[in-house]
Amino acid sequence: MHPHDAGSDTLRKWDRAVRTTKKSENSVDAVVILAILKYDSSDASRDEIVCVKQFRPPVDGYTIELPAGLIDANEDPAQAAVREFKEETGYIGQVLSVSPPSYLSPGLTNESACLVRMEVDMTLEHNAKNHERKTAHDGLERCEKDRGLEKLLLPRVGFLNALHNLQEKDGVKIFAALYSLAVGMSVSEDTTIGSNPVIDGNFPLIDLETASHSGIPSVSAARKVTRALQDSGFLMITSPELTKDLQKRALIAASRVLDIQSSSTVVSHPSDPKIYAMLYGVDFSIDGAIDQKVIQDLREWYTALRSTKDILLRCIAIGLGMDDTDFFVTLHNEHNDSLRLLRYHSGDENTGNRCKEHSDYGTLTLLLTDGVGGLEAFVDNEWRPIPYIEGAIIVNIGSILSEWTRHELNATLHRVAGPASIGSKTPKEDLMRAVSVPRISVAYFADPNEKVSTALKDCGGSSEEMSVSDYIQWRSGGEGAERDGVAFVSVEKERLSKI
Ligand SMILES: O=C(O)CCC(=O)C(=O)O
Ligand SMILES: [Fe+2]
Numbered sequence: 001m002h003p004h005d006a007g008s009d010t011l012r013k014w015d016r017a018v019r020t021t022k023k024s025e026n027s028v029d030a031v032v033i034l035a036i037l038k039y040d041s042s043d044a045s046r047d048e049i050v051c052v053k054q055f056r057p058p059v060d061g062y063t064i065e066l067p068a069g070l071i072d073a074n075e076d077p078a079q080a081a082v083r084e085f086k087e088e089t090g091y092i093g094q095v096l097s098v099s100p101p102s103y104l105s106p107g108l109t110n111e112s113a114c115l116v117r118m119e120v121d122m123t124l125e126h127n128a129k130n131h132e133r134k135t136a137h138d139g140l141e142r143c144e145k146d147r148g149l150e151k152l153l154l155p156r157v158g159f160l161n162a163l164h165n166l167q168e169k170d171g172v173k174i175f176a177a178l179y180s181l182a183v184g185m186s187v188s189e190d191t192t193i194g195s196n197p198v199i200d201g202n203f204p205l206i207d208l209e210t211a212s213h214s215g216i217p218s219v220s221a222a223r224k225v226t227r228a229l230q231d232s233g234f235l236m237i238t239s240p241e242l243t244k245d246l247q248k249r250a251l252i253a254a255s256r257v258l259d260i261q262s263s264s265t266v267v268s269h270p271s272d273p274k275i276y277a278m279l280y281g282v283d284f285s286i287d288g289a290i291d292q293k294v295i296q297d298l299r300e301w302y303t304a305l306r307s308t309k310d311i312l313l314r315c316i317a318i319g320l321g322m323d324d325t326d327f328f329v330t331l332h333n334e335h336n337d338s339l340r341l342l343r344y345h346s347g348d349e350n351t352g353n354r355c356k357e358h359s360d361y362g363t364l365t366l367l368l369t370d371g372v373g374g375l376e377a378f379v380d381n382e383w384r385p386i387p388y389i390e391g392a393i394i395v396n397i398g399s400i401l402s403e404w405t406r407h408e409l410n411a412t413l414h415r416v417a418g419p420a421s422i423g424s425k426t427p428k429e430d431l432m433r434a435v436s437v438p439r440i441s442v443a444y445f446a447d448p449n450e451k452v453s454t455a456l457k458d459c460g461g462s463s464e465e466m467s468v469s470d471y472i473q474w475r476s477g478g479e480g481a482e483r484d485g486v487a488f489v490s491v492e493k494e495r496l497s498k499i
Pocket of ligand 1: 369
């Protein structure tokens with residue numbers, strides 16, 4: 001070819017590859033299929049993406065690609081996609097959308113393809129039958145044997161990681177469009193999952209799936225967790241242990257405890273419009289008649305969070321580059337953690353903070369809420385809404401961990417705002433809706449061993465020495481570890497002065 005350069009009269013020589021089947025310069029050659037296997041329409045975390053592995057002579061090796069194929073003469077792109085997808089993978093999918101023509105490698109060829117998005121309902125008998133694999137995510141199934149094509153099902157959550165693993169372990173070459181897709185998904189995965197996601201880069205969503213069996217997080221999850229704690233001090237996590245069902249049971253159980261009339265366990269807060277109950281340790285006791293099922297559900301929630309806490313503490317040690325991955329876990333082996341069950345009363349447009357601004361005292365806080373809005377974090381001198389993501393829990397750190405790391409990690413000020421709260425960035429209508437109903441939350445506070453000092457040289461800690469138990473007493477106004485205190489550390493006083 002001898003086309004002109006754009007805006008110039010100079011002729012240049014170009015080589016290009018053209019499909020002999022191409023009907024005209026602008027016709028579309030092929031379809032590339034992005035198909036998602038749906039096992040449960042209400043749980044996107046179980047979705048899988050269908051990829052194919054095959055030998056490609058031009059790159060002299062195996063590639064991992066999206067299913068694709070040429071469009072036959074009598075077909076439109078959607079029909080071609082359904083046919084090709086069934087031939088290559090055995091599944092019957094439903095077309096969701098067809099993209100305009102896109103160009104796969106315009107430096108070399110005019111080959112073009114439509115990206116066809118498909119959904120595969122795995123509850124359909126045909127698809128379920130076709131789905132015989134040994135393991136969840138690594139099973140290779142041979143199909144189209146004569147073409148040496150293998151179907152690979154990769155998890156939607158953590159897709160980029162799965163591609164990296166395949167590339168490292170099997171040496172497969174990754175199709176550029178597939179890789180770009182995975183990067184895009186990973187960017188949005190940091191912030192969102194689920195059916196009604198709210199995207200806010202300040203509060204990333206991190207999946208701890210890979211750590212759930214071994215308790216050892218991946219380096220990438222560890223880095224993401226640590227980065228979020230260095231930035232906003234808040235993040236969201238999902239983990240297979242923290243199932244939606246267990247979360248629901250924990251919230252119902254909390255509500256049942258808070259319903260017990262005249263229980264010394266249930267306390268009215270002196271200034272906030274809320275009641276709460278503190279439950280200490282997994283063998284907590286509750287004053288008043290309560291169903292055993294409620295106790296069991298809360299113990300199950302406590303136990304799941306205790307192991308999640310260890311994973312997060314390892315994430316932080318790895319993320320801070322410490323040699324001893326268990327450094328922080330060891331400092332928590334007395335298991336001094338507690339659960340705080342909270343119910344905020346409903347209010348009206350005159351309701352200010354439902355929980356006044358504070359930072360937490362301990363090391364880690366794992367927070368489950370019923371989704372009623374109003375939770376805000378003080379980030380970059382603004383009260384920003386913390387999004388609610390169904391199935392995810394909120395993680396923030398307390399001031400002891402912040403002290404230990406010389407404030408490299410942030411114990412961020414937070415509050416539960418009402419419509420009359422000052423300086424809120426939460427939309428007014430959200431706060432009006434939130435305050436019209438009671439709000440339930442369950443906070444899990446991790447506290448380190450009592451004799452540990454607030455100054456830890458090994459992770460850059462400050463020089464002020466105080467034992468954890470003295471520190472908690474000081475912050476709670478000398479009344480014990482009830483966590484109602486208003487004492488702020490010096491960096492917080494400075495931040496508060498900006499409000
Ligand atoms: O109820 C909430 O969402 C926040 C509770 C909280 O921050 C706390 O109890 O420390
Ligand atoms: Fe808090």
